[in-house]
Amino acid sequence: MVNKMRESIIMKIHYGTALAAVALVAVHILMRLTQGFAESLEYANVIANYQFLPYAGMLEIILILLSIHGFNGLRVILLELKQGPAYEKAVSYGCVAAMIGLIAYGSRTIFMVNMGMV
Protein backbone atom coordinates (compact mmCIF):
# COMPACT_ATOMS: atom_id res chain seq x y z
CA MET A 1 0.00 0.00 0.00
CA VAL A 2 2.86 2.35 0.90
CA ASN A 3 4.51 1.80 -2.46
CA LYS A 4 1.26 2.08 -4.42
CA MET A 5 0.12 5.41 -2.95
CA ARG A 6 0.76 8.24 -5.38
CA GLU A 7 3.55 10.57 -4.33
CA SER A 8 1.26 13.63 -4.66
CA ILE A 9 -1.14 12.12 -2.08
CA ILE A 10 1.77 11.41 0.28
CA MET A 11 3.11 14.96 -0.16
CA LYS A 12 -0.33 16.50 0.43
CA ILE A 13 -0.41 14.60 3.72
CA HIS A 14 3.17 15.76 4.38
CA TYR A 15 2.34 19.45 3.86
CA GLY A 16 -1.01 19.15 5.67
CA THR A 17 0.53 17.55 8.76
CA ALA A 18 3.23 20.25 8.80
CA LEU A 19 0.68 23.08 8.76
CA ALA A 20 -1.52 21.45 11.39
CA ALA A 21 1.48 20.66 13.60
CA VAL A 22 2.71 24.27 13.43
CA ALA A 23 -0.71 25.48 14.61
CA LEU A 24 -1.04 22.94 17.44
CA VAL A 25 2.58 23.24 18.61
CA ALA A 26 2.01 27.02 18.77
CA VAL A 27 -0.94 26.39 21.09
CA HIS A 28 1.21 23.96 23.10
CA ILE A 29 3.98 26.57 23.54
CA LEU A 30 1.45 29.28 24.42
CA MET A 31 0.07 27.01 27.15
CA ARG A 32 3.59 26.73 28.62
CA LEU A 33 3.86 30.50 28.69
CA THR A 34 0.58 30.97 30.59
CA GLN A 35 2.08 29.55 33.77
CA GLY A 36 5.78 30.37 33.38
CA PHE A 37 8.09 28.12 31.43
CA ALA A 38 10.08 26.61 34.33
CA GLU A 39 7.00 26.14 36.46
CA SER A 40 5.18 24.40 33.65
CA LEU A 41 7.84 21.70 33.56
CA GLU A 42 7.45 20.76 37.20
CA TYR A 43 6.37 17.14 37.74
CA ALA A 44 2.97 17.91 39.22
CA ASN A 45 2.10 20.40 36.48
CA VAL A 46 3.13 18.01 33.71
CA ILE A 47 0.97 15.26 35.21
CA ALA A 48 -1.91 17.74 35.59
CA ASN A 49 -1.62 18.70 31.91
CA TYR A 50 -1.78 15.06 30.84
CA GLN A 51 -4.82 14.49 33.02
CA PHE A 52 -6.69 17.41 31.47
CA LEU A 53 -8.49 15.54 28.69
CA PRO A 54 -8.61 18.26 25.96
CA TYR A 55 -4.88 18.93 26.46
CA ALA A 56 -4.03 15.22 26.39
CA GLY A 57 -6.06 14.93 23.19
CA MET A 58 -4.09 17.77 21.64
CA LEU A 59 -0.80 16.10 22.62
CA GLU A 60 -1.99 12.88 21.01
CA ILE A 61 -2.85 14.72 17.78
CA ILE A 62 0.54 16.49 17.80
CA LEU A 63 2.23 13.11 18.28
CA ILE A 64 0.40 11.64 15.29
CA LEU A 65 1.00 14.69 13.06
CA LEU A 66 4.71 14.94 13.84
CA SER A 67 5.25 11.19 13.51
CA ILE A 68 3.65 11.11 10.06
CA HIS A 69 5.49 14.25 8.91
CA GLY A 70 8.84 13.28 10.43
CA PHE A 71 8.97 9.71 9.19
CA ASN A 72 7.85 10.69 5.70
CA GLY A 73 10.63 13.30 5.73
CA LEU A 74 13.08 10.60 6.77
CA ARG A 75 11.76 8.33 3.99
CA VAL A 76 12.35 11.09 1.41
CA ILE A 77 15.89 11.73 2.68
CA LEU A 78 16.74 8.02 2.60
CA LEU A 79 15.28 7.61 -0.90
CA GLU A 80 17.52 10.41 -2.13
CA LEU A 81 20.61 8.89 -0.52
CA LYS A 82 20.42 5.54 -2.24
CA GLN A 83 18.23 3.91 -4.88
CA GLY A 84 17.12 0.39 -5.75
CA PRO A 85 13.77 -1.51 -5.58
CA ALA A 86 14.61 -3.63 -2.50
CA TYR A 87 16.17 -0.68 -0.64
CA GLU A 88 13.25 1.63 -1.44
CA LYS A 89 10.71 -0.96 -0.33
CA ALA A 90 12.63 -1.52 2.90
CA VAL A 91 12.83 2.23 3.55
CA SER A 92 9.11 2.79 2.89
CA TYR A 93 7.88 -0.10 5.03
CA GLY A 94 10.54 0.55 7.67
CA CYS A 95 9.46 4.18 8.06
CA VAL A 96 5.77 3.21 8.32
CA ALA A 97 6.62 0.57 10.94
CA ALA A 98 8.76 3.04 12.92
CA MET A 99 5.97 5.65 12.69
CA ILE A 100 3.37 3.19 13.99
CA GLY A 101 5.77 2.11 16.75
CA LEU A 102 6.42 5.67 17.89
CA ILE A 103 2.73 6.58 17.84
CA ALA A 104 1.88 3.42 19.80
CA TYR A 105 4.56 4.08 22.42
CA GLY A 106 3.69 7.78 22.76
CA SER A 107 -0.04 7.04 22.94
CA ARG A 108 0.60 4.45 25.65
CA THR A 109 2.36 7.12 27.72
CA ILE A 110 -0.42 9.68 27.18
CA PHE A 111 -3.19 7.19 28.02
CA MET A 112 -1.42 5.83 31.10
CA VAL A 113 -0.80 9.27 32.58
CA ASN A 114 -4.28 10.48 31.60
CA MET A 115 -5.90 7.54 33.38
CA GLY A 116 -3.78 8.05 36.49
CA MET A 117 -1.70 4.89 36.06
CA VAL A 118 1.58 6.79 36.70
Add this chain to the structure above:
Amino acid sequence: MAQVSSVAEGKTSKSVTLRIARFNPEHDNEKKFMEFNLQYERWTTVLEAILDVKKHFDHSVAVRYSCRQATCGSCGMIINGKPRLACFTKISELDSDVVTVEPMNNFPIIRDLAVRFERLFDTHHKVKPYLIRDDSEITSNEKEFLQSPEELENYIQFANCIKCGLCNSACPTMATDSSFIGPQALAQAYRYVADSRDKGKDSRLKIIDDSHGIWRCHFAGSCSQVCPKGVDPAMGIQFLRGYLLGFRS
Protein backbone atom coordinates in the same frame (compact mmCIF):
# COMPACT_ATOMS: atom_id res chain seq x y z
CA MET B 1 52.64 23.50 -18.57
CA ALA B 2 52.54 24.07 -22.32
CA GLN B 3 53.22 27.52 -23.71
CA VAL B 4 50.78 28.62 -26.38
CA SER B 5 49.97 31.94 -27.95
CA SER B 6 47.90 31.29 -30.98
CA VAL B 7 44.22 32.00 -30.34
CA ALA B 8 44.89 35.61 -31.07
CA GLU B 9 47.94 37.63 -31.93
CA GLY B 10 47.82 41.38 -31.66
CA LYS B 11 48.14 44.46 -29.54
CA THR B 12 44.81 43.96 -27.77
CA SER B 13 45.37 40.34 -26.79
CA LYS B 14 45.79 39.28 -23.18
CA SER B 15 47.17 36.15 -21.59
CA VAL B 16 45.24 33.46 -19.71
CA THR B 17 46.04 30.08 -18.20
CA LEU B 18 43.62 27.41 -19.42
CA ARG B 19 43.38 24.39 -17.10
CA ILE B 20 41.76 21.41 -18.77
CA ALA B 21 40.57 18.40 -16.76
CA ARG B 22 41.90 15.14 -18.18
CA PHE B 23 40.25 11.86 -17.23
CA ASN B 24 39.89 8.53 -18.96
CA PRO B 25 37.67 6.19 -16.91
CA GLU B 26 39.40 3.18 -18.47
CA HIS B 27 42.83 4.14 -17.12
CA ASP B 28 42.60 6.90 -14.53
CA ASN B 29 41.44 6.92 -10.93
CA GLU B 30 41.07 10.66 -10.66
CA LYS B 31 41.03 13.83 -12.73
CA LYS B 32 44.30 15.55 -13.60
CA PHE B 33 44.66 19.06 -14.95
CA MET B 34 46.81 20.16 -17.86
CA GLU B 35 47.68 23.83 -18.09
CA PHE B 36 48.21 25.93 -21.20
CA ASN B 37 49.12 29.60 -21.52
CA LEU B 38 47.07 31.27 -24.22
CA GLN B 39 46.71 34.69 -25.75
CA TYR B 40 43.11 35.74 -26.24
CA GLU B 41 41.05 38.63 -27.56
CA ARG B 42 38.00 40.00 -25.80
CA TRP B 43 35.75 38.04 -28.15
CA THR B 44 37.59 34.71 -27.75
CA THR B 45 35.33 31.98 -26.34
CA VAL B 46 36.38 29.15 -24.05
CA LEU B 47 35.55 26.67 -26.83
CA GLU B 48 37.88 28.49 -29.24
CA ALA B 49 40.62 28.31 -26.63
CA ILE B 50 40.10 24.56 -26.14
CA LEU B 51 40.10 23.99 -29.90
CA ASP B 52 43.31 26.01 -30.13
CA VAL B 53 44.92 23.69 -27.58
CA LYS B 54 43.73 20.70 -29.63
CA LYS B 55 45.08 22.20 -32.83
CA HIS B 56 48.51 23.26 -31.60
CA PHE B 57 49.41 21.24 -28.52
CA ASP B 58 47.37 18.23 -27.60
CA HIS B 59 44.90 16.85 -30.12
CA SER B 60 43.85 14.12 -27.65
CA VAL B 61 41.77 16.52 -25.51
CA ALA B 62 38.22 15.14 -25.77
CA VAL B 63 35.48 17.75 -26.17
CA ARG B 64 32.04 17.64 -27.78
CA TYR B 65 30.93 20.62 -29.86
CA SER B 66 29.10 21.42 -33.06
CA CYS B 67 27.32 24.71 -33.85
CA ARG B 68 29.53 27.17 -31.90
CA GLN B 69 26.52 29.48 -31.43
CA ALA B 70 24.63 28.16 -28.37
CA THR B 71 22.09 26.31 -30.45
CA CYS B 72 23.10 22.65 -30.49
CA GLY B 73 23.73 22.27 -26.73
CA SER B 74 26.81 20.09 -27.23
CA CYS B 75 29.58 21.97 -25.44
CA GLY B 76 28.26 22.16 -21.87
CA MET B 77 30.99 21.97 -19.25
CA ILE B 78 31.98 23.36 -15.88
CA ILE B 79 33.88 26.61 -16.47
CA ASN B 80 35.43 28.15 -13.38
CA GLY B 81 33.09 26.12 -11.20
CA LYS B 82 29.83 26.94 -12.99
CA PRO B 83 28.01 24.94 -15.68
CA ARG B 84 28.16 26.93 -18.94
CA LEU B 85 28.27 26.49 -22.69
CA ALA B 86 31.91 26.81 -23.81
CA CYS B 87 30.86 28.42 -27.11
CA PHE B 88 28.73 30.99 -25.30
CA THR B 89 31.28 31.97 -22.67
CA LYS B 90 33.90 34.55 -23.52
CA ILE B 91 37.17 34.32 -21.60
CA SER B 92 37.08 38.08 -21.07
CA GLU B 93 33.74 37.92 -19.24
CA LEU B 94 35.11 35.42 -16.70
CA ASP B 95 37.34 38.17 -15.32
CA SER B 96 40.06 35.73 -14.25
CA ASP B 97 43.65 34.97 -15.23
CA VAL B 98 42.96 31.27 -14.87
CA VAL B 99 40.14 29.45 -16.66
CA THR B 100 39.45 25.93 -15.42
CA VAL B 101 37.31 23.64 -17.56
CA GLU B 102 35.91 20.34 -16.27
CA PRO B 103 33.25 17.89 -17.45
CA MET B 104 29.66 18.51 -16.32
CA ASN B 105 28.67 17.15 -12.92
CA ASN B 106 26.01 14.43 -12.63
CA PHE B 107 26.92 12.92 -16.01
CA PRO B 108 29.15 9.86 -16.55
CA ILE B 109 32.43 10.92 -18.17
CA ILE B 110 33.37 9.41 -21.53
CA ARG B 111 36.75 11.15 -21.55
CA ASP B 112 38.09 14.55 -20.47
CA LEU B 113 35.26 17.06 -21.16
CA ALA B 114 32.91 14.71 -23.03
CA VAL B 115 30.06 13.15 -21.03
CA ARG B 116 27.28 10.64 -21.67
CA PHE B 117 23.78 12.04 -22.30
CA GLU B 118 21.79 8.77 -22.12
CA ARG B 119 20.11 9.62 -18.80
CA LEU B 120 19.07 13.08 -19.99
CA PHE B 121 17.62 11.75 -23.26
CA ASP B 122 15.89 8.86 -21.46
CA THR B 123 14.15 11.15 -18.97
CA HIS B 124 13.34 13.61 -21.78
CA HIS B 125 11.60 10.84 -23.76
CA LYS B 126 9.87 9.61 -20.61
CA VAL B 127 7.76 12.78 -20.26
CA LYS B 128 6.40 12.40 -23.82
CA PRO B 129 7.84 15.59 -25.35
CA TYR B 130 5.30 15.91 -28.14
CA LEU B 131 1.68 16.99 -28.59
CA ILE B 132 -0.76 14.28 -27.55
CA ARG B 133 -4.22 14.40 -29.15
CA ASP B 134 -6.39 12.22 -31.32
CA ASP B 135 -6.60 14.46 -34.37
CA SER B 136 -3.70 15.77 -36.43
CA GLU B 137 -2.78 18.90 -38.35
CA ILE B 138 -1.44 16.91 -41.26
CA THR B 139 -4.58 14.86 -41.95
CA SER B 140 -6.68 16.20 -44.79
CA ASN B 141 -9.82 18.14 -43.83
CA GLU B 142 -8.22 19.15 -40.54
CA LYS B 143 -7.41 22.77 -39.76
CA GLU B 144 -4.15 23.78 -38.14
CA PHE B 145 -4.29 24.03 -34.35
CA LEU B 146 -4.73 27.72 -33.67
CA GLN B 147 -3.29 29.35 -30.57
CA SER B 148 -3.58 32.87 -29.22
CA PRO B 149 -0.45 34.89 -28.30
CA GLU B 150 -1.48 34.57 -24.64
CA GLU B 151 -1.64 30.78 -24.91
CA LEU B 152 1.77 30.77 -26.58
CA GLU B 153 3.19 32.91 -23.77
CA ASN B 154 2.32 30.16 -21.27
CA TYR B 155 5.03 27.83 -22.50
CA ILE B 156 7.22 29.52 -25.14
CA GLN B 157 10.26 30.05 -22.90
CA PHE B 158 10.29 26.33 -22.12
CA ALA B 159 10.37 25.54 -25.84
CA ASN B 160 13.79 27.24 -25.99
CA CYS B 161 15.45 24.27 -24.25
CA ILE B 162 18.42 22.98 -26.29
CA LYS B 163 18.99 19.87 -24.11
CA CYS B 164 22.51 20.97 -23.19
CA GLY B 165 22.21 19.39 -19.73
CA LEU B 166 23.54 22.39 -17.77
CA CYS B 167 20.43 22.41 -15.54
CA ASN B 168 20.85 18.73 -14.72
CA SER B 169 24.54 19.36 -14.04
CA ALA B 170 23.73 22.16 -11.57
CA CYS B 171 20.89 20.28 -9.80
CA PRO B 172 21.80 19.13 -6.27
CA THR B 173 19.17 16.37 -6.31
CA MET B 174 20.64 14.92 -9.51
CA ALA B 175 23.92 14.51 -7.61
CA THR B 176 22.44 12.18 -4.99
CA ASP B 177 19.36 10.61 -6.57
CA SER B 178 20.31 8.50 -9.60
CA SER B 179 16.62 7.94 -10.40
CA PHE B 180 15.53 11.60 -10.23
CA ILE B 181 13.85 12.70 -13.45
CA GLY B 182 15.73 16.02 -13.44
CA PRO B 183 14.93 19.68 -14.16
CA GLN B 184 15.33 19.38 -17.93
CA ALA B 185 12.65 16.68 -18.28
CA LEU B 186 10.36 18.36 -15.76
CA ALA B 187 10.61 21.67 -17.62
CA GLN B 188 9.72 19.88 -20.84
CA ALA B 189 6.80 18.16 -19.13
CA TYR B 190 5.51 21.61 -18.20
CA ARG B 191 6.16 22.91 -21.72
CA TYR B 192 3.63 20.39 -23.11
CA VAL B 193 1.22 20.45 -20.15
CA ALA B 194 0.93 24.24 -20.58
CA ASP B 195 0.42 24.01 -24.36
CA SER B 196 -3.26 24.65 -25.16
CA ARG B 197 -3.06 22.27 -28.14
CA ASP B 198 -2.00 19.31 -26.01
CA LYS B 199 -4.40 16.79 -24.46
CA GLY B 200 -1.87 14.63 -22.62
CA LYS B 201 -1.73 16.48 -19.31
CA ASP B 202 -3.03 13.62 -17.18
CA SER B 203 -0.64 11.03 -18.56
CA ARG B 204 2.35 13.36 -18.11
CA LEU B 205 1.37 14.32 -14.58
CA LYS B 206 1.10 10.62 -13.75
CA ILE B 207 4.66 10.04 -15.03
CA ILE B 208 6.20 12.81 -12.95
CA ASP B 209 4.11 12.04 -9.83
CA ASP B 210 6.59 9.39 -8.74
CA SER B 211 8.85 8.81 -5.72
CA HIS B 212 11.77 10.05 -7.86
CA GLY B 213 9.71 12.58 -9.78
CA ILE B 214 8.72 16.19 -9.27
CA TRP B 215 8.50 16.04 -5.45
CA ARG B 216 12.23 15.44 -5.06
CA CYS B 217 13.02 18.97 -6.31
CA HIS B 218 14.31 21.07 -3.38
CA PHE B 219 13.81 24.33 -5.27
CA ALA B 220 17.47 25.29 -5.06
CA GLY B 221 16.89 27.18 -8.30
CA SER B 222 20.38 26.48 -9.65
CA CYS B 223 18.88 24.97 -12.82
CA SER B 224 17.31 28.30 -13.72
CA GLN B 225 20.49 30.23 -12.89
CA VAL B 226 22.68 28.30 -15.34
CA CYS B 227 20.34 27.94 -18.32
CA PRO B 228 21.97 29.67 -21.31
CA LYS B 229 18.63 30.06 -23.11
CA GLY B 230 16.71 31.80 -20.33
CA VAL B 231 14.49 28.81 -19.51
CA ASP B 232 13.30 28.75 -15.89
CA PRO B 233 12.90 25.04 -15.02
CA ALA B 234 12.39 25.82 -11.32
CA MET B 235 9.32 27.91 -12.18
CA GLY B 236 7.96 25.18 -14.45
CA ILE B 237 8.41 22.64 -11.66
CA GLN B 238 6.45 24.84 -9.23
CA PHE B 239 3.66 25.26 -11.79
CA LEU B 240 3.55 21.48 -12.28
CA ARG B 241 3.29 21.03 -8.52
CA GLY B 242 0.35 23.41 -8.63
CA TYR B 243 -1.45 21.01 -10.99
CA LEU B 244 -0.73 18.05 -8.71
CA LEU B 245 -1.79 19.90 -5.55
CA GLY B 246 -4.99 21.11 -7.19
CA PHE B 247 -4.13 24.83 -7.36
CA ARG B 248 -4.07 24.79 -11.18
CA SER B 249 -6.25 22.98 -13.69
